[in-house]
Amino acid sequence: MPQRNNLTAYDFNNALCIDRPIRKACDCVSASALFVHHKQAMNYRFHDQHPFHPIRWELTMDLLNDLQALSTDRKLASRPATEEELLWIHQPAYVESVKRLSSAAPEPHWISEGEPYGLLDEDTPYFPGMHEAASWIVGGSITAVEAVLSGASPHALHLGGGLHHALPAKAAGFCIYNDAAIAIDYARRHYGARVLYVDTDVHHGDGVQWSFYSDPDVCTYSIHETGKYLFPGTGHLPERGEHQGYGACMNLPLQPYTEDASWLECFEESIRRLTKYFQPDLILSLHGCDAHALDPLSHMHCSMEIYRQMPAILHELAHTYCEGRWVALGGGGYDFWRVVPRAWSLLWLEMSSHPLANALQTDARHPLPQAWIDTWQPHTPQSLPSEWLDDAQRWESIPRRDEITAKNRETLAVAMQDYP
């Protein structure tokens, strides 16, 4: 690992591109987080059978409302991204294609041109209003970054965000515009902040990684199921950044059927080491919850416990290294009913220092609000969970547990080997 001066403790006064100083965020007290949302972002909807469905947000917000954990003064309305902001990451011809295919009846010429941009793919099929809806999602993530870096709040959550697979000139993996990458670029351009991007979605955060692969001031971290078996097929150990950005990229490709203990061991050791090494000004994390055993699109075997503990670790790191500055986004998660609402609510409870986040440390059988279950059970044939956490002890055990744990430990050792 080459030694680089700019990876020592960060000097705000010498930061590049600063046009406003970073202000110290207030100390974390109860309800000190903002919840960024706009109903326009709910129009990001390919079609009814598509796994990336806005009902995921509705179910989560309803659960938080039933818990009275989402007061009006904590909600922050977002704005759409400007075209200029989209063009920080995306190529003009791609944005033009997205716009043209957003009309109610696109011209055949634009449809025939859409294939290389991924807009005819079954994962990212074009739909009316796509450009506008995706722009609102990007704007929400920018709004969250602005709220935190301006000092309005130490933490901000934008569950609409998390489109980490979008590439400069291609839609991929349900993602049109890469809100995470654009929001990071916003933090760089407007505040000169060093950003640590933490991606805990089960799929590798490829679009964000490649956007900053040679940038020493943006460190991308992704813990995911190995790309040997899962989309997008990247995120291998040797991907560590290039040129000046070498070392500012870490990947933890874990084995299929990884369970809580091994996932948490790999996550906690590596993210603590990397955060200490990189000394970020801002942590921007992406919270796809598709590493859960019930998720239909991956092969991991984790329970809700990782979605309780992981945000608490990030919360602590944000206060230790970033004066609390922490922006969190949504992402994947395709068991709408049983996994996503609980996992994303747990994230908000942690960010907003809700008493229930503490209580769940010792009360593993805490019930979900009955009103939420009563409202939504009639809408699904699946039996809704009755408790916040899973009783994973009762799950069928994974036959290769020791082998999987040992292989993940080897991966962890290699990922961390050059970091002091």
Ligand SMILES: [Zn+2]
């Ligand atoms: Zn806090």
Ligand SMILES: [Zn+2]
């Ligand atoms: Zn995912």
